[in-house]
Amino acid sequence: MIALGLRLAVAGGREAATRLVVVALAVALGTGLLLATLAGINATKTQNLRYTWLNTGVAEASTASRPGVDPVWWLGRENYFRGEELLRLDVAATGPAAPVPPGIPALPGPGEFYASPALHDLLRTVPAPQLGDRFPGREVGVIGDAALPSPDTLLVIVGQTPQVLAAQPQAAQVSAILGGEATCRRCIVGLNDTMFTISLSVIAAGLIFPVLIFIGTATRLSAARREQRFAAMRLIGATPRQVSLLATVESTVAAAAGALLGFGVFLAVRPGLAAIPFTGATFFPSDLTLTWVNVLSVAVGIPIGAAVAARLALRRVRISPLGVTRRVTPKPPRAWRLIPLVAGIAELAWFVGRKPETTNGQTYAYLAGVVLMVAGLVLAGPWLTMRAARLVAGRAQRPAALIAGRRLADDPMAAFRAVSGLVVALFVMTAASGAITSYVAERAQPTAGSVEATSLTANFWPEDLVPGTPTPSVSDIPAELSAIPGVRAVLAVKEGDLQRARDSAIPEGPGVIACADLAKVPEYGACPPGAQAVAVWNDLIGPREPGVAPDERIWPQSAITDLDSRRMLSVVVQTDGSDAAKESARTVLATMNPWGMFPATEAEFQADSAQTLVQFQHLADVVILASLPIAGCSLAVSVIAGLTDRKRPFSVLRLTGVRIRMLRAVVGLETVVPLLVVAAVAIGAGFLAATLFLRAQLDYPLHAPGGGYYAIVGGGLIASLAIIAATLPLLRRITGPETARNE
Known part of the structure; x- marks a missing residue:
């Protein structure tokens, strides 16, 4: 039977050869995407490990x-x-x-x-x-x-x-340089290993799940046509076991050939992948590698998965000994499928105002709610698809909408299956984008022209100075600093009442500056009327007050009068924001205390503290951008399979006078409705989860993501629709009058 199955797969005529090639190419594309995803995950982890040695000196092991x-x-x-x-x-x-x-x-x-x-x-x-x-x-x-x-x-x-x-x-x-898997509790560069592993696992699920759905869909191409041949075999005496074996061999051959071609696809796109900054930084091509576990899992798992899918596909059609194929309309999904989704939302809503006290408690609480929502979306998908299809059919004004709506409503599970992977990707990454965008917005990331981005601060903290060396004074400020083109002002901040700054009920900066000096640069705020000196932060900015711009700030009055005798705490340089001015000033400032912290802008400090979030934001964007076209490919394969399985009925309809335009509208609606319904529900649920998390954990409102998020989602949907549209010209070719006559 295995030999017969191989012969049917490779020598079964033009139709069999075409089916084999199409399935192999579709599986090759899915395999290439899967290998690229696995290699990207490996490269991201390798990149993080390359930071390890830079943490030498802060780890006990070194x-x-x-x-x-x-x-x-x-x-x-x-x-x-x-x-x-x-x-x-x-x-x-x-x-x-x-x-x-x-x-x-x-x-x-x-x-x-x-x-x-x-x-x-x-x-x-x-x-x-x-x-x-x-x-x-x-x-x-x-x-x-x-x-x-x-x-x-x-x-x-x-x-x-x-x-x-x-x-x-x-x-x-x-005495040793950190390397390999070495970790440290006070790492200053790279990502925390535990956080990194958890985040990478979520991202991997968001990317791999849609790819696996695509590969599974590809192996089911022309399932109905094969089942008709199997019915004929049953008529001449083949047993169900023999028929299943033939189907398994046929699907496995195509999947194995596609998997082999997929490795070639991966090698072809590998150099281009290295240049994509998934984490905000590009990769070395050598980092995009596959482990032996990856290679064996893909090379063996895809053919096995195809064999399992072929066997499961035969369960949907009952083949009688007389060779009569009878399709059984599945039972419609019930509303109970919404229970896990509602439970996940309720669980996250419960913790608004009731945040667990421990970090582990917060992790378990929020993770449980997110997992419930993900599972609920996947489980509720067919029911939502059915409701959308019935709405389309009930409001149909044209035959195409009525036919497409009724067909989707009869079998919403099959329609949802092709885009089910999109639910996980869009939900998880939309929730991440919403939470990260809101966090960054609440922390008031500076704009390019703001005072936070245009002024440099050189600090002279006592703990950074070499013992016994004098503290730099105002006279030590290089004269060439003010002469740099683009430098608008140079201000010296003296050390204030440090004890009062620590004990004050209202946060007060550790420095002090004369009001006469502050008046020269109004961008940093002002003194209250009658004050001679005010308490300020070392960078003349400090924590941002909600609703108060830096130039609107009124600094608290200071009782210190002996400013000339106090040590210098920092030097603040206001520039015009040009790179030449900032970098030249940074170089000069670094000579005043070459062993302390390097001069930097407040915007650079904030960008550095948000680096981890920005990296995860990049990864979230990549997942959204990749998962939407993958879902489009899955739907395109479903379209091809549907056209192949229904080419005779469509041919008969064309013979009765139905225009090809209406048939294309039917096929288009059958694919577009599930895609848009799933995308809308997943995005809405993602924003809801982000809102509940932000309210419970940080008491922040949800801020709408920037235009980049909507451009990525919109671009991905357009790409998916374009992929689907590219399959519609096949309709004219395979539904000609000769098809109805030959079959």
């Missing part, structure tokens, strides 16, 4: 002494260039047996540094006052890929003497 190893003085800090993160690492070996970071052949000596390829290119093209003057000495080499999370990473490793680094309060001695 600072513990080791016999036979000369420790290295290690000081890692974060710098910025044109809004991008620039990582700087200062090192000093204490002996010849010192550990060496990845990507470089040896530790740089004093007056030497290694630069990443992206930074190397910038140093050749950007004027030295804006960037190069920050790094003493000469460049001795380029850092290799093994040390870089991304080809675009800006990283510099600077050599120092042990005596210089030993005097820095923030420096540490390390």
Whole structure:
């Protein structure tokens, strides 16, 4: 029977060959998407692991002494260039047996540094006052890929003497370089491993589920036509087991060929995938790899899944010994399918105002509600499709809408199956987009022209200064700072009453500034009438007050009068916002305290703190953008299968005078209605879940996502509809008069 099944699959005439090719190509596309998804997940995890070694110095495993190893003085800090993160690492070996970071052949000596390829290119093209003057000495080499999370990473490793680094309060001695799966509780770069794993699992489910649905749909092509042949086989004596075996062999051959071609599809698109910044940073092509588990799971799982799908497909049609095929109209789905969805909404709503006290309690509470809603959407999908189809049929003004509505209402399960994967993707990612957008909006991310984005602050905290060295004073501010084109003002903030700032019921900044100086730059606020000095934050911005712009702020009066004798807390430089002005000022400010925190804008600090959310937002956008066309492909395959199975009835209708335009309208409505219904319900449920979570966890209202979200969803839907429309020309070709005559 296996030999007969192979012969029917590959030598069963033109129709069999066409069916084999179409199924194989559809499975190949789905397999390529699945492999690309798995490789993207692996690359994202690999990229996060590449950050590990940069956390050396803050993990116990790296600072513990080791016999036979000369420790290295290690000081890692974060710098910025044109809004991008620039990582700087200062090192000093204490002996010849010192550990060496990845990507470089040896530790740089004093007056030497290694630069990443992206930074190397910038140093050749950007004027030295804006960037190069920050790094003493000469460049001795380029850092290799093994040390870089991304080809675009800006990283510099600077050599120092042990005596210089030993005097820095923030420096540490390390005896080992972190690597591999090593983790630390105080990681300063990269994502938390637990959070990352959970988030990646959700994203994987959102991408993989629609792809698996697409592959399963592809293996069911021409199911009804095969069942007619199987009925004829039963008539001449074939047993149900033999028929099932033939169907299994036929589907497995096509799926196996498609799976093999899918690996070729993946290799073809792999270079382009590496250039897509899924996490906000591009990948190395070598990071887009597949594990042996991935390869075996796909290579073996897809043919097995096709075999199972073929067997399950035969359960829908009862074949009698006389060869009569009788389709049984499924029972309509009942309203009880809405219970899990309603329960999930009720569970999330219950915790509004009743937030669990522990982190684990909050995780379990919100995760349970989301899982209930996801399961409820998948379970309620057929019922929602049926209700939409009955609405279309009940309000139909044309025959096409009536036929399509009645057909969808008779079997909503089959119509929903092709787009069921879209429910998970759209719901999860819409909820994530809504929550992240609202969080960022409530935290008032600065705009490009705001004072937060145009002013730099250099801080001189006592804990960052080398013991015994004098604190920089106003006279130490370089004169060339004010002469930089684009610099509008240079303000010195003195140290205020730190104890009062900590104990005050109303948050009060730790600095103090003369009202005469503040009046020169009204963008930072004003003094109350009659005040000589006011208490301010070190950056003259501080926490934003709701509804109050920085230039509308009235700072609290300070009783301090001896401003001249107080140490300087910070220097704030107001610029015109141009890159040249900000970067030149940053370079000059860094010379005042080369071992402290690098000067930065408030916008850069906020962007850095929101980096994790931004990365997850990028991943959410990718899932939405990919899942919609995948759903369109699933529907397109369903259209092709439906046309193949119904080509004789459609041919008869054409012979009776029905126009091809009306038949296309029928097929189009049968596919568009489930797609739009599922998309609307999933998006609405996602926004509802985000609203309930924000109210319960943060007491924030939901903010509508930006235009990018709607552009992605709209573009994905348009792409899906275009894919579906591309299949409609087949209708004329396969429903000609010869079809009715030949069959």
